[in-house]
Amino acid sequence: MRLQPLPPDTLSSEARSVHDEIANLVGRSQSQVKMTDTQGALLGPFPAMLHYPKFGIPALSFLKTLDMHATLDKSVREVAILTVGASFGARFEIYAHEIMAEAFGLSADVVASLAAGNHPHGLNEQQAIAHNIARVLVSGHVVPDSTYKRAVQLLGQDAVAELFFLIGGYCLIAIILNGFDIPAPELVS
Secondary structure: OOOOOOOHHHOOHHHHHHHHHHHHHHHHHOOOOOOEOOOOOEOOOHHHHHHOHHHHHHHHHHHHHHHHOOOOOHHHHHHHHHHHHHHHOOHHHHHHHHHHHHHOOOOHHHHHHHHOOOOOOOOOHHHHHHHHHHHHHHOOOOOOHHHHHHHHHHHOHHHHHHHHHHHHHHHHHHHHHHHOOOOOHHHOO
16 A cells, blocks of 8 residues: 555544535445444545645546436446456455445345456346446447447436446556555555
8 A cells, every 4th residue: 555544633624624524424324334444544545635635636526426317227337447447456445335236225146246347147228238237438448339229229328428438437446446446444554
């Protein structure tokens, strides 16, 4: 780990307000996931956002917008996020979204398969198309016309656009996590 989490009592008032906003947001939307350490410092991609606020705060705003305006089914979102996390080997992203995927109804077998970077059996049509699109995009390719058209049939035009932005946002998170070598909480010593 290349950046240490920042305990809230060590932050400036401006950074503390960002910390508290993040803590409240993840506390509501991802309460099952360990997002703070014993001192109350945020874990995952959030220390990087607080260490480098001129980049981190705009990134956070984008991710918050993705969450606030989400229309995709939560299980579809989690399939896409786990596909991205596994493609990058982003340990914290995989850790957090394994928990969230199970919370939103994906079976343990599907979650394990996604986390391992495989194509799982048992996905519904919407989940499968999200997985296929995420795999294509993280491999650096253009989504084929047939895949795009099928996604629009299954999800709708706006939801497909949301899916593209979601995948891009979680690619950003994966890169931040990997660049700063941020492990899953149980791997933090």
